[in-house]
Amino acid sequence: MxxxxxxxxxxxxxxxxxxxxxxxxxxxxxxxxxxxxxxxxxxxxxxxxxxxxxxxxxxxxxxxxxxxxxxxxxxxxxxxxxxxxxxxxxxLASHQYFVDCYFSEEKYPEESKVQPPTVVIAIIARNTAHSLPRSKGQLHLNESVKATALPPSSSSCVPPPPPPRRRLSVFSLAATDHNADNSTAMLKEWLTVMQKYYHYVEWRPMEQPISYAGELGPKHWTNTRYEHVMKLKQAALNFARKRWADYILYADTDNILTNPETLNLMIAENKSVIAPMLDSQGAYSNYWCGITPQGYYRRTAEYFPTRRRHRLGCFPVPMVHSTMLLDLRKEGMKKLAFYPPHEEYSWPYDDIIVFAFSCRAAEIQMYLCNKERYGYLNVPAKPLQTLEDDRLNFVHVHLESMIDGPPMHPSRFVHMFPKQRDLMGFDEIFLINLRRRTDRRDRMLFSLNELEVDVKVVDAIDGNALNSSEIKILGVDLLPGYYDPFSGRTLTKGEVGCFLSHYFIWKEMVDVQMDKALIFEDDVRFQANFKRRVLRLMEEVEQVDLDWDIIYFGRKQVNPGKEGDVEKVYNLVHADYSYWTLSYAISLQGAQKLLNAEPLSKMLPVDEFLPIMYDKHPNEDYKSHFPNRNLQAFSASPLLVQPCHYAGDAQWVSDTETSTLWDDDNVRTDWRGSHKTLKGSAPAPEMLSSAYRDEL
Structure with a gap:
């Protein structure tokens, strides 16, 4: 009722x-x-x-x-x-009763958004002044979890702004203990500015001593150092638990998280212990796929497919290290510890192995995620290596990161001294680049700056922009009977432009009497320790007074078995037939010999012309047009540069192969059918029958 x-x-x-x-x-x-x-x-x-x-x-x-x-x-x-x-x-209008009603047009306030999680970031650094600025610069991007509005990474050298204040704690265990470099001052400088953006910062410097007792070098890990690092990591974990943090992120200061969404992505996986797979030189990364009963590394069939991203996902692994995220909300995490080691621990005394055992004892599974590219880490230096060795290794990691991504942004809150660039003993170093390929120019200039190499940019001749009248004015004519040895096509306009770009550098050398020069094309990938190896090679060449005209630094070998070593000069061979002109050193007499051959009136691709001039080209008809084939050609071995990309790669671009015929704009060409642009050594053209060539 x-x-x-x-x-x-x-x-x-x-x-x-x-x-x-x-x-x-x-x-x-x-x-x-x-x-x-x-x-x-x-x-x-x-x-x-x-x-x-x-x-x-x-x-x-x-x-x-x-x-x-x-x-x-x-x-x-x-x-x-x-x-x-x-x-x-x-x-019924006079009645004083009516029914209780609510209508859809009444407005209700929406539920407020969930606050971002509390994340403690443990920063442990020792002798990493060469990587600290970029490690902290990239940390800006990951600290601004999606609610903040930081711009994504770009090729710009301007670092991103600092993240706005949010519910984030940074626990800085800047292990400036035993530092022989400027790590202490750098980290203090960064924290002084950044502390206002965090709820709490703890600073634990130790100025002295600068080395551990019994260590062989600044990168040597003694048991005392292992124990100290474990204590620091445990202190960070205790700090996070005391403040009821949701997560704690451990990230070594030579690990660079280039993906600004790394922290978000790891949180979204909802795992107790998870690590983003980081790239580095060779096969090294921050995980193990197998571990022996004694706690040592075990090779497995899963490692390389995971490392090369042939299989993608988040996988259970027995070991992750260097950079990892711990979810402290999980019940089982209360049992985890970095120090002291578990009472039943009998494995090697190493901080990463001790923690892996702790996870196993607590029945917590570690996970590795390789769904995306998250960042890079430096390969650990050997005990006897110096800080300079470690710095050069990190420079190479940085150069590799720019092949498929933007530069690692340094923090604007850490002072960095300007690079001291030089010419490595050459009179000039040239970089050939098409003005419309600004991305290549930017990457090469940034890379050469990191290598501390000074360079002069030469605007390449854009063959695709040349018309027939301009080609005739330059005196360009095709070598009689020339066809590409694989595809069967004739010369392309792109190849004309490429040849002219090299030709005018040779001419400049002769005009100003340069003793020697180094030439780069703009699609170069530098090998590790590039500058150090160039300096050593050229020093040995001078010591033995080698008569040389050209020394390849980057090319595609066709017959590597036919290339003999040069006496008294390490890592130098007599060059045989090859493709590409990625990079080479050239002497004044070498440039003069090339000009004397008058190649414009009988042009073919520049990488075919050079082997003719040192008499290693397999086609006798082509060689007959150049009687003075006396170029003294050598090559670095192993090579010092490689192409950034190969034919078929997603980011591969060729302005020589993808073009039009030199005398007919209506005939388009591409790379298909040419072994030149494919990865790996190529068979010599005389080894291919015409039938096989037709199939290509």
């Missing part, structure tokens, strides 16, 4: 209709059951309500009063019938 206890609003009153409550009772004053009376009167109420308060006919709702009750169903039916009757609505 119901007794109406609220008054119906009068005409013209605004707001939601009704908001009337009902009290239950045994019967109304007249003894009539409340629901029956409601059914009798509701029609008039509804009719008046529609007139006075603009109630939509189908918006009256009382179905939730007493679900399943016959009286309720009867009342509802009565309401529906009454709402169809306009005659009864006038008769």
């Amino acid at each position: 119901f007794n109406p206890v609220a008054k119906r609003p009068g005409r013209g009153e605004g707001g939601p209709v009704g908001r009337v409550g009902y009290e239950t009772g045994t019967a109304t004053d007249e003894g009539e059951p409340g629901l029956e009376r409601l059914a009798r009167e509701a029609g008039a109420v509804a009719g008046e309500s529609r007139c006075c308060l603009n109630i939509p006919q189908n918006s009256l709702t009382i179905a939730a009063l007493l679900p399943g009750n016959e009286a309720t169903d009867s009342a509802i039916q009565g309401v529906r019938e009454a709402m169809r009757s306009t005659e009864e609505s006038a008769a």
Whole structure:
């Protein structure tokens, strides 16, 4: 039974209709059951309500009063019938009762967003002044979890702005203990500025001593050092637990997280212990796929498919290290510890192995994620290596990162000394680049700056922009009978432009009497320790007074087995037939010999012309047009540069292969059918039958 206890609003009153409550009772004053009376009167109420308060006919709702009750169903039916009757609505207009109603057009506030998680970042550094600025610069991007508006990484050298203040704690265990470099000052400089962006920063420097007892060098790991690092990591873990942090991120300061979403992505995986797979030189990374019963590394079939990203996902592994995220919300995480080692621990005394054992003892599975590219890490230096060796290794990691991504942004809050560039003993170093290929120019200039190599940019001749009149004015004509040895096509406009670009550098050398120069094309990938190896090679060449005209630094070998070593000069061979002119050193007499051959009037690709001039080209007809084939050609072995990309790669671009014929703009060409642009050594052209060439 119901007794109406609220008054119906009068005409013209605004707001939601009704908001009337009902009290239950045994019967109304007249003894009539409340629901029956409601059914009798509701029609008039509804009719008046529609007139006075603009109630939509189908918006009256009382179905939730007493679900399943016959009286309720009867009342509802009565309401529906009454709402169809306009005659009864006038008769019941004087009644003071009406039905409680709510309408869809009433606005409700939305639920507020969930706060970002609390993340403690443990920063442990020792002798990493060469990587600290970029490690901290990339950390900006990952600290700004999606709610913040940091711009994505770009090729710009301008570092991103600092993240806004958020619920983030940084626990800085800057292991400046035993530092022989400037790590302490750098990290302090960064923390001084950045502390205002975090809720809490703990700074633990140790100025002295600068080495551990018994260590063989600044990168040597003694048991004392292992123990100290384990204590620092445990202190960071205790700090995070004390502040009820959701996560703790461990990231070595020679690990660079170039993907700004790394932290978000790891959190989204919802794993107790997870690491993003980091790239480096060779096969090294921050995980093991197998571990022996004694705690040593074990080779497995899964490692290389994972490392090369032939299989993608998040995989259970027995070991992750260097950079990893711990989810402290999980129940089992209470049992984890870095120090002291587990009471049953008998494996090698190493901080990463101790933690892997702790996870196993706590029945916590480690995971590795390689779904995307997250960043890079430096290969650990050997005990006897110097800080300079470690710096050069990191420079190479940085150069590799720019092959498929932007540069690693240094933090603008850490002072960096300008690079001291030089010419490595050459009179000039040239970089050939098409002006429209600005991405290549930027990457090469940034890379050479990292290598501290000074360079002069030469705007390449864009063959695709040349017309037939310009080609004739330059005196260019095709070598009679020339065809590409594999595809069968003739010379392309792109190859004409490439040849002219090299030709004008040779001419400049002769005009100004340069003793020696180094030439780069703009699609070069530098090998590790490039500058150091060039300096050593050229020093040995001078010491033995070698008569040389050209020394290849980068090319594609065709017959490596035919190339003999040069006496008294390490890593130098006599060059045989090869493709590409990625990079080479050239002497003044070598440039003069090339110009004397008058190659413009009998042009073929420049990488075919050079082997002719040192008499190693397999085609006798081509060689007959150049009688003075006395160029003294050598090559670095192993090579010092490689192409950035090969034919078929997603980012591969060729302005020589993908072009038009030199004398016919209507005939388009591409790389298909040419072994020159494919990865790996190529068979000599005379080894391919015409039938095989046709199939290509």
